[in-house]
Amino acid sequence: MLVQQIQGQLAAVAAVAAGWFTFLQARPLEVLFGGMVVLAVCRLLLTVRTRFFHLSSIPGPWWAAYTRLWLCKTIASGDSAKIFTDINKRYGPLARIGPNHLITDDPDVTRRILAARSHYTRGPWFDAIKIDPHVPNIVSERHTGKHNHLRHRMSAGYTGKEIQGTEEIIDERILDFCQKINQRWCSDAAETRAFDIGRRIQYLAVDSITHLCFGAPLGFMDQDRDVHDFLYTIESQLPIVQHFSVITEINTLLERLTRIPWFRSLLLPSAADQIGIGRIMGISKKVVDERFLPTSPPRNDMLGSFIRHGLNAKEAEAEISISLVAGSDTTATSMRATLLAIITHPVVYAKLQAEIDANIRAGRISSPIRDQEARDLPYLQACIAEGLRRFPPITQLREREVPPEGDVIHGHAIPGGTFIGLNAWGLQLDPVYGDDADVFRPERWLEAEADPDRLRRMHDVHELIFGYGNTRCLGIRIATMNLNKIFVELLRRFDISVLRPHRPWRSICYGIFFQKDFEVRVSKRQGQVK
Incomplete structure (x- = not known):
């Protein structure tokens, strides 16, 4: 009896399946269209649910709550640092910039998120920083334990020790x-x-970074050109890569396809x-x-340090490639932005040049100046600190994922799995600075300096430029x-002035x-102090 019932049910299922198959054969376009409509309705319902029930208490641009396209548009603008800063100014220290994305410019919240024992983890944003989707590097590694182990093996090289x-x-x-400036670019009366x-x-x-990495410079200054189209590659590829950090499904698809x-x-x-990121990889791979x-003897450069501490060839290749990209651009931005600020503020320029000249006369500055001598020049250090504060060189969101148990920030309950980006420029406008x-x-x-407690708090916020906890930049010393x-x-050798004071550069x-x-x-x- 039971067997007959089962047979009957199977026959009924088969008949229904056959009917659907016949219908599908007869009207394939109608079935396809109906399926697309169902998927679209489901997507719409999910979007509405996300907008009104997920992070709905946190303010932000109205359409960012519906779609990640607001983030894509902001990144594509080339002005994201200012836009993110304006968002936090308008909506508060915690703002919503995507369906599942928040941004903060609160130093205390940032320190809590980045603390060594924090339960926050690196979000899928970091997968976009992989040059090879199957080989994580020190910037992209999301697993906390593996990242800490990698830092331990690479710290001696990055710090220059x-x-x-x-x-x-x-x-x-x-x-x-x-x-080179003296020989090629000096103007006269x-x-x-x-x-x-x-x-x-x-x-x-x-x-500088290739000399430290490989033991010899690539020759950009000698040839006065972009050797191997290195800089062109970075500038053409990075705007595209930035979108991978928002539409993270691309990274997942790429990782699976490239298996x-x-x-x-x-x-x-x-x-x-011969072009693109592959050119940079080729430079690293060759070395x-x-x-x-x-038969290769040990070398006392950054790559040699990585090898001594156990990095294999694939890992060393990935780390050197990311070092060339990340190390050169951020250092160059810090130097350019601080120099521009100095030479466009006449009082600052005069004070700094006077401090340099006075210390040369007193015999407290070598030629070239030693690092420790520079640290003893208070106005120079103030200019450097202020230059970095007003123009932090990295503004990427570096999103962290809220732990499964969730969190409470500024009175808002934040569900686990939410992504929180860090507003580097907004952090450095904290009221502690005045x-x-x-x-x-x-x-x-x-x-x-007259208020040691305030000075300490200023330094506490300022150090966030270089990260915090286990993500603090290893290359700070260099x-x-x-x-x-x-x-x-x-400034000891030259007088420098901008040619176009109303538009001194394009940034x-x-x-x-x-x-x-x-x-x-x-x-x-004239009358240069020796």
Whole structure:
């Protein structure tokens, strides 16, 4: 009896299936259209639910709650740093910028999210920073334990502790930069030679980082050009990559497709490519392959340090490639932005040059200046701190994912799985800096010395420029050494003025900055202090 019932039910199911199959054969377009309508309605219902029931208490641009296209539009604008800052000014320290995306400019919240023992994790945003979707690097690794292990193995190289003559390498590159200016670009009383100092600072930064990484510069300054189209590659690829950090499904699809060899060769850059990211990979691969030869002697540079601490060839290749991209652009932006701020504020310029001259006369500055000597110049340090504060070089959101148990921020219950981006520029406008936080004014750091508690709080906010906790930038020492030297070596030798005071440069933001047409007039200082 039971068997007969089961047979009957199976026959009925088969009949229904056959009927549907016949209907599908007879009207395929109607079935396809109906399916698309059902999917569209389901998507609409999900969007409405997300808008009105998920993060609905948190204000933000009205249409950002419906779609990630608001984020895509903001990133594509080339002005995202300012837009994100304006969003937090308008909507408060926690604002909604996507269906599942928030942004904060609150230093306390940022520190809590980035703290070493925080339960927040790196979100899928970081997958966009992989050069190879199957090989994470120190910037993109999302697993906390693996990231910490990678930091441990790479810290000695990034900090310069295992690089032989780190300071001497930086001195060599900066002195070469000054000599090239002296030989090629100095103006005299009878003529003005337009000097694109922004582009040449970028060349200096690339030569410095490759000298530290590989033991020799790539030759940007000597050839006075973009060797291997390195900078062109970054500038053309990064705007595209930024969208991968929003439409993260692209990264997942790419990772899965490239497990198939044919798709891998079709979709991923290769070290054999003559253009694009593959060109950068090719530079790294060539050097790494040579280092892993049995006959290759150990080298005391950044790559040598990585190899000594156990990175294999694939890992070393990925880390060197990301170091060239991330290290050169951020350092160059810091130098350019701070220099522009100094030379367009006459009082600041005069004070800084006077401090440099006085210390040269007193014998407290070597030629070139030593890092420790620069740290003892209070106004120089105030200018550097203020330059970084007003123009943090990295503005990418670096989204973290709220832990499964959720969180409460500024009275709002935040569900687990929400992504929170960090507003780098907004953080540095915190009220602790005073009522004129949007103004470049180095004196604020010297004035705050009369109030040690306020000065400590200023430094606490300022250090967030370089990250915090286990994500704090490993290259701070090398970056600050460059900043400590470049302004002294330029201002002791030259007078510098912008050629177009109403539009001194073009600065475009795609998470990092591309700055062009920063043209200046450089002349040798009269009565230069030796």
